[in-house]
Every structure is written in C-alpha cells, then in structure tokens.
Amino acid sequence: MKCESFTDIHGKRMPLNHLPAGRKGRVRALTADGSSRRRMLDLGLIWDTEVEALQKSPSGDPVAYLVRGAVIALRSEEASKIIIEAI
Amino acid sequence: MGLTVQSTGSWVLDNPLQIIKSSPDEKIIALAGNPNVGKSTVFNGLTGMRQHTGNWPGKTVSIAQGRLTHKGTRFILVDIPGTYSLMANSVEEEAARDFICFGNPDAVIVVADATCLERNLNLILQILEVTPRVAVCVNLMDEARRKKISISLERLSQQLGVPVAGTSARNGKGLDELMDRVLSVISGKVVTNPPVIRYHEAVESAVSILEGPLKHILNGRINPRWTALRLLEGDKKLLGALRDYLGFDPLGDRTVAESLEKARKNLLAAGITPELFRDVIVSGIVKKAEQISRSAVTFERADYNIRDRKIDRILMSRIYGIPIMIGLLGVILWITIAGANYPSSLLAEGLFWIEDRLTDLFLLLGAPNWLHGLLVEGMYRTLAWVVSVMLPPMAIFFPLFTLLEDLGYLPRVAFNLDNFFKKACAHGKQALTMCMGFGCNAAGIVGCRIIDSPRERLVAIITNNFVPCNGRFPTLIAIITMFFAGMFHGPFQTVVSALMLTGLIVLGVVMTLLISRILSKTILKGLPSSFTLELPPYRRPQIGRIIVRSVFDRTLFVLGRAVMVAAPAGLIIWLMANVHVSGMSLLSHCAGFLDPFARLFGMDGYIIMAFILGFPANETVIPILIMSYMAEGSMMEFESLAMLRELLAANGWTWLTAVCVMLFSIMHWPCSTTCLTIRKETGSWKWALVSFLVPTVTGFLTCFAVAGIVRILGLA
Numbered sequence: 001m002k003c004e005s006f007t008d009i010h011g012k013r014m015p016l017n018h019l020p021a022g023r024k025g026r027v028r029a030l031t032a033d034g035s036s037r038r039r040m041l042d043l044g045l046i047w048d049t050e051v052e053a054l055q056k057s058p059s060g061d062p063v064a065y066l067v068r069g070a071v072i073a074l075r076s077e078e079a080s081k082i083i084i085e086a087i
Numbered sequence: 088m089g090l091t092v093q094s095t096g097s098w099v100l101d102n103p104l105q106i107i108k109s110s111p112d113e114k115i116i117a118l119a120g121n122p123n124v125g126k127s128t129v130f131n132g133l134t135g136m137r138q139h140t141g142n143w144p145g146k147t148v149s150i151a152q153g154r155l156t157h158k159g160t161r162f163i164l165v166d167i168p169g170t171y172s173l174m175a176n177s178v179e180e181e182a183a184r185d186f187i188c189f190g191n192p193d194a195v196i197v198v199a200d201a202t203c204l205e206r207n208l209n210l211i212l213q214i215l216e217v218t219p220r221v222a223v224c225v226n227l228m229d230e231a232r233r234k235k236i237s238i239s240l241e242r243l244s245q246q247l248g249v250p251v252a253g254t255s256a257r258n259g260k261g262l263d264e265l266m267d268r269v270l271s272v273i274s275g276k277v278v279t280n281p282p283v284i285r286y287h288e289a290v291e292s293a294v295s296i297l298e299g300p301l302k303h304i305l306n307g308r309i310n311p312r313w314t315a316l317r318l319l320e321g322d323k324k325l326l327g328a329l330r331d332y333l334g335f336d337p338l339g340d341r342t343v344a345e346s347l348e349k350a351r352k353n354l355l356a357a358g359i360t361p362e363l364f365r366d367v368i369v370s371g372i373v374k375k376a377e378q379i380s381r382s383a384v385t386f387e388r389a390d391y392n393i394r395d396r397k398i399d400r401i402l403m404s405r406i407y408g409i410p411i412m413i414g415l416l417g418v419i420l421w422i423t424i425a426g427a428n429y430p431s432s433l434l435a436e437g438l439f440w441i442e443d444r445l446t447d448l449f450l451l452l453g454a455p456n457w458l459h460g461l462l463v464e465g466m467y468r469t470l471a472w473v474v475s476v477m478l479p480p481m482a483i484f485f486p487l488f489t490l491l492e493d494l495g496y497l498p499r500v501a502f503n504l505d506n507f508f509k510k511a512c513a514h515g516k517q518a519l520t521m522c523m524g525f526g527c528n529a530a531g532i533v534g535c536r537i538i539d540s541p542r543e544r545l546v547a548i549i550t551n552n553f554v555p556c557n558g559r560f561p562t563l564i565a566i567i568t569m570f571f572a573g574m575f576h577g578p579f580q581t582v583v584s585a586l587m588l589t590g591l592i593v594l595g596v597v598m599t600l601l602i603s604r605i606l607s608k609t610i611l612k613g614l615p616s617s618f619t620l621e622l623p624p625y626r627r628p629q630i631g632r633i634i635v636r637s638v639f640d641r642t643l644f645v646l647g648r649a650v651m652v653a654a655p656a657g658l659i660i661w662l663m664a665n666v667h668v669s670g671m672s673l674l675s676h677c678a679g680f681l682d683p684f685a686r687l688f689g690m691d692g693y694i695i696m697a698f699i700l701g702f703p704a705n706e707t708v709i710p711i712l713i714m715s716y717m718a719e720g721s722m723m724e725f726e727s728l729a730m731l732r733e734l735l736a737a738n739g740w741t742w743l744t745a746v747c748v749m750l751f752s753i754m755h756w757p758c759s760t761t762c763l764t765i766r767k768e769t770g771s772w773k774w775a776l777v778s779f780l781v782p783t784v785t786g787f788l789t790c791f792a793v794a795g796i797v798r799i800l801g802l803a
Binding site: 043072078 | 369
C-alpha cells in the first residue's frame, strides 16, 4: 500500500489499515462482529466518524489512530474490519 | 507496578465485592468512569487512602472501598473498575456494570477526563439511562486549561440534567464541591433530570410495547426503559444478573415474554436484526455525546495535542522507539546501581555496628552461645543483609519507574512491543502486566485481569515470572557487581553493571515471548484475540509527591518483608546449619544430596538449596547461601562485596557459576505468594502448578545448555 500515499486517495473506500499515516477518513462500515464489533462501537466508531491515522509502531503494526479525541492503537486485523472513505 | 501495600501480597485473600456499612445512615457511592481518567486520584483525594495510580488504562484491577465524611454525612466510596461502556466486554466491565445496576448505590460519581470529554460522555449517558442519581466529576481541568480546552460546566450540567463539578484531583481542587453535588443528589435538593435518548422509531415502538408490562413487575426496582432495551438487546449474561438481583425471572411473566416476542418481531419487520440493534443503540448514544460535547466544549486551538503527537513520533518512532525504550531502562538501572552503592555500605556499616553491640549485650547477660547464634547470627544478620542490599536500589528504582508510568510511557511500551506479542500469539497488554511484575510478580498476576481473553490471560500469568521482581534484582545487581563489574574501575563499573542488568531483563522479555509462543502452540492453543489499546495523553507527573510516596512505600515494603520473611528464614537456616546429624549439619546433608544434580546446571548443592529455601521470599536466596558457606552456619560480617566475592570464590564459584545463578534467578519457580495468587486468579491448582513448572524447566534447560557449552569449549 506504500504507493497509495503518492496517488490521491480522496473519496476512495478502503479498510482502515490501508489508510496512510497522516491521512483521515470517515467510517462507512464495520465488518467485525461479536465482541470485536462491540469494542469498536465503544470507541465511538459509528457511521461517518472521522478517523486519522497517526503513526505506525516501530514494527509497522499496530497503528495509532485518532478517534474522537482519543489515541487508540489497533492491530491490522482489527483495522482491516473498519471500512472508511478517505478524506 | 505495585507501589502500595498491594505489592506485599498481604491482600491476596481479599474478597469480592461486599459492602459492609458500619451504620445504616452511611451512603454508598459508586465511583465510575473510563479507564485512566484519574478515578483513583479522585478516590484517594476523597478518602485519604493511597491506592496507587498510574497513567495507563486498567489500573484499578480490584474494587477498593474507602470511607469519608462530608458535612456530617458519612459515605462509603466504592472504586469500581474503569470501563468505556456498560455493554460489558470483559469480566471487569461486567463487575462495573453489575455494581451500578444492581449494587444499589445511593449515588454514582462518574469521573470524566476534561481533555477528552466526548469519549467519556458515552459512559455517562449509559449510566444515566440506568439511574438519575448521578453527579459528574469533570477531572483534569488543569490539563484541559493547559491545552486551551474550555468546558462550560454549566451547559454540561444543563444538557445532562445532573450536577457537574470540575476538579483537578491531583491538587485536591474541586473535591469539596464534588461532594456538595453528591450530597445535593442524595438529599433530593437537586432534582436530576437526565435526557432520554430517543433511538430509531422502530426501537422506540418496541420499547413502548415492553415498558408497560415491565413497569408492572419491576415495581420501581430498576428503570423499565433501560430493562426493556437490554432485554431487546438479548444480553444473556445481563439477563442472568437481572434474575439474581430480582429474585425472579422477568421472562417468567407471561405478558412480558409475549410482549418481548412481539417487540422483536416488529423490530425484524423494520429490518433491525439483533446484531443491528446494538449498532442503533450505540449510534444513538454516540451522537448524543457528540451533540453535548459540541455545545459544552470549545477547543481554542485545533492542534491542542500537538505536543503529545511530537513526543509520540520520537518515543514510538520506527528507528528510535525500541532503542529509546531499552536506553531508558538502562539509564534507570544505572542511576539505581550508582546511587545505591553509597547508602548500601552506609546501611551495612550501621546495621553491623548494631550487631556488635547486640553481641556485647549477649555477652554481658551471659546468654548461651546457641541463643546468640540463633538470634544474632541467624536472624539479625539475614535481616541486616536484606535491608542493606535490598532497600537502597528499591528506593531509587521505584520512584524513577513510577515517573515514567505517571508520564504515560508504559502504554507506549506496549505499543512498541505489541507486534512481538502478536507474533507470540499473546495479548498486547501483556507488556503492561510484565511491567507490573517488576514491582512484584504477585501484583503482576493480579494485573493480568486487564486481559479479557482467558487464554491470553493464562499465557500472561504463566510467563510473568520471567520478569525479575523486587526481591530478585538486587540479588542480580550484587552478583554482577561482584563477578563482572569488578574488572573495571571508576565510573565504568556502574555502567557495566547497568548494561549487564539491562541485558538480563531483555533476556527475560525474550524468554517471555518465546515461552508465550510455545504455550500458544501447545497447551494453550489459539490465535491472538482482538484488543484495543488507548495511548493516553502525557501528563506532568508530580515529581515531589512520587519521590516521597514511593521511597516511603518501598522502605516500608522492604522492611516489612525483612521482618516477616527474611528474619524467620535466617532462624531456620541457622538451625539447619547447626543441627548436626551423624557428624554433618542438616544443611550439608541436603546440599550434598543435591550437589551432583546441581553441578549439571553449573551450580552447586548449596545454591539449589538456597533457591528452595528462598521459596517464601526470593530476597533471602543470597543471605541463605552465604550462611551455608560459612562453616559455622552464620553469615560473615558483611563489610564489602569484595569479601563476599572471596567467600564465594573459595567455595568454587567461577564466572560460569555466577552466570548460571543469575539465569536461574530470572528463570525458576515463582515465590510462594505468587503461586498462591496464581491459584486464586486462575481458580485452579493445575495452572498454579503449570506456572511453577514452566519457568523452572526453562531455567534448568537454559543453565544446562549454558554450562554444557561453556565446559565443552573449555572456557570455565
């Protein structure tokens, strides 16, 4: 996904883990279920919530995201279940 | 981290939630809130107790209670675990929910973080759905001011329909006002009027079908609207808790059961599946939170947390993140070792001067030799060793570690290390429980409650002992200083010691990861579960208070352990060394028996014996060892580590013995307190036994390999 940062991704739908660091997106769907989905909802990740990818950890995973004023680290497995639209 | 009495292990037998009123007019207040919003600080500020607080989510792992009196009314304050939501995900969240919903508190204080209010409103609104007897405490007002976030408490109170107080609990500001608000809620002076969140039409009509019949049977005991929503949601665990609380099954009532059936059908017809139902509810609450936050909070600077992000970019950087982490550990250890040298020898001098006076006294009184041996050479000397060697490093290490903790660095450690834990099929929060293990492994084991997945929690529990605790790393420092750093002179000596100790701790972490992975592939098969880790804002630690508090706590801790465990151990070991059976002391018999076995692992019988006798407390291993080596079975006068080194060398210690002892020290059975804690936390002796065996077998294998290779290569 490295090349994504060079092309404009505005308006594109993608799983959150594909969002390059420094970019923002809006939540469009959650594909997780069970307790994982509940946890996402508890973070306030509902439709249209703005999420910003802040930075990767030293080994690239997890990634820190800014969600409703809180910094939350998500592993790529979880982030891949959050579909966003890049803005 | 365990910086309070909690880490002494004396709380191990605490019982689950049970509130005992000392008089009927005492009011019970639940203290709720998201994790890491300063709930424990509010609790301590109000009750004058000192629950340890740390800047990372999930600090309150057990429920604490405290008492206070405000304007003549007596209160019991119950600190329940921090949670983001009442829709329980973990055991802890369930406990929090059950207490708020079914614990019948007279009022609930919800603590919120002023710098992150919107996120906190989620829980506040959920609690308001259960009970209107709420006072909101907007904490960390000072931090918010620094970040130029202004909060209109008045507007917030209007919107929430309950009293709100702004506090800076760390400085004790606003706490009196908070209690005024609580009092006004309890006395009924303020009529609370929380907003009713209106959900999707279909949900509302389903609720209206159920609400009537429920109201009838609930008889005012719980809010019928809330109960209706939960029944529609179909949370089975909650239904169980509800049944226990009411003493009957609400679905046993025919009208209720039929209405529920009907309401569910209507929902399905409107396209709201059970899965979607929760989404609708949560969305409704989140949107309400957003709306309230917009009207009550003003961010004067859009980049209010830019400093945190800049620090994060350095501390969690791809290139520097891990080196900085190990570097910080090294620096802390160096300050500890360098700083402990002088006070250690000073303490030793003082304590052994006292011993000489004690001996004089015994001579004066004409006490028999054996009594002097037992009390002075056995008990007192062991105590003196433990105090002089253990106390200074602990009193230096802990304030430093706590500073990092209060800054908010520990979750960043978990973030940096998470990928390693994921590869080991373990939970990311295991890094946090590992850090707690530095204080006391028993505290680390209890801390594992922050891990929701039972499998990953067990992995964390079994491997916690690979982190050298309190009682072990002064031992490591002493051995390093005697055998390795001694080759260097001047300031390098302490640097070398710090480097070696850092290396050993890193090895402990590597072993943790390796064993976690092996466990995950064998007896605890499974994939890593999902988790989310919050990286809280950095906070300015209160340096003065931390230093005073943790030096004081550690001193008490070490002295307490020395008296409780080290002194009796000294007594027993003196007896074992002085009771002779067929010409040899008991100790020599045992050590002789263990010796051939111990040699395989690069150690000797006395060393293994010392580790075995050190089972109640790891800090006694070295004093036991020294006493055993002395022919008369009592410790020599501890004047310098150099003398000690001579004693050990005279008993056949080489650098290889030192290495094997250090390896075995970080990899052997957990102490007795830790074993009991594991039994209690896992509810089974089986897992306590596994936790005993896994590090022990690992340690023996490692020492066997190291000793074997070194001998084959002819290096020692």
